[in-house]
Amino acid sequence: MPHKTRLVALTLSLAIAACAQTRQTSQLAPPPSVDAAAQPAAASWLADVSAISDGSVAGDRRSAIQRRLHGMGVQWRGVPFAAGEHRGENLLADVSGAADAPLLLLGAHSDKVDAGHGATDNASGSAVVLALAERFKREPLQHHRVAVAFWDLEERGLLGAKAYVADGAVKPALYVNFDVFGWGDTLWMMTPDPNQPLVAATREASDAAALGLSAGDKYPPSDHLAFVKAGWPAVSYSLIGAGEIQLILDAYAGKKNKTQAKVMQVIHSDADTVGQIEPVAAARGVAAIEQALRRWDAQSQ
Numbered sequence: 001m002p003h004k005t006r007l008v009a010l011t012l013s014l015a016i017a018a019c020a021q022t023r024q025t026s027q028l029a030p031p032p033s034v035d036a037a038a039q040p041a042a043a044s045w046l047a048d049v050s051a052i053s054d055g056s057v058a059g060d061r062r063s064a065i066q067r068r069l070h071g072m073g074v075q076w077r078g079v080p081f082a083a084g085e086h087r088g089e090n091l092l093a094d095v096s097g098a099a100d101a102p103l104l105l106l107g108a109h110s111d112k113v114d115a116g117h118g119a120t121d122n123a124s125g126s127a128v129v130l131a132l133a134e135r136f137k138r139e140p141l142q143h144h145r146v147a148v149a150f151w152d153l154e155e156r157g158l159l160g161a162k163a164y165v166a167d168g169a170v171k172p173a174l175y176v177n178f179d180v181f182g183w184g185d186t187l188w189m190m191t192p193d194p195n196q197p198l199v200a201a202t203r204e205a206s207d208a209a210a211l212g213l214s215a216g217d218k219y220p221p222s223d224h225l226a227f228v229k230a231g232w233p234a235v236s237y238s239l240i241g242a243g244e245i246q247l248i249l250d251a252y253a254g255k256k257n258k259t260q261a262k263v264m265q266v267i268h269s270d271a272d273t274v275g276q277i278e279p280v281a282a283a284r285g286v287a288a289i290e291q292a293l294r295r296w297d298a299q300s301q
Contacts, residue, residue: 088159190237
């Protein structure tokens, strides 16, 4: 994109202005200091979303991720796989931690459907994984090693994540998935177990960030399902508006509502562009999840 830098700066400034407006949510609006602190992280995250979503094909999107990992000093590896007539390639990278420590695997799908730029679905989630990789490389966890995965062909039926599980890869102590992390006031957390320690840690961190939390097992299909169905521990996060959650669940259940959630109007369409993204909100969400994972790790023995 010829004017990419200008576009990123313009989009960020518009997003910051939008976030500064008073909105009716289930949470108190964050104090100005919270958004001010998030702005540098927001700019970095938005640059990653833009670089990934500039790629019109899977290989170009992976290349953007590879360049970012290389810039962090993280060595990545491509893992080709086949699923019937489909051929894909996952990206895997070790980030930090001792080789014999339990594995915390963070992942998101990097592919998209043909329509749109796949900014929300799922350059946004891939950018969250990159942001967390950078933070956990700079300051490793105490009790877990961290690795990251960028799955291919999620849109064809979670094929990349299924290939990882089927290949007998290392079973993580926990897999954390990110899909559709573009805007809003609420972290939506898929967890089969409401007593999973990460739920309480996420609630504490989201409260501190003035974000809502909706945690439970009702959640759209994404790569976490490949792990859950194999009996491997997994959760997934999205960042959206609180009022969208039930509307999204209704849509996946085939119910017809007069009001349609923003996410259902954006994903898998030509509307899925960087212009839909709220980078300051996403940066607050990333910071909250980082703190939640650090609390969860500190409690692990």
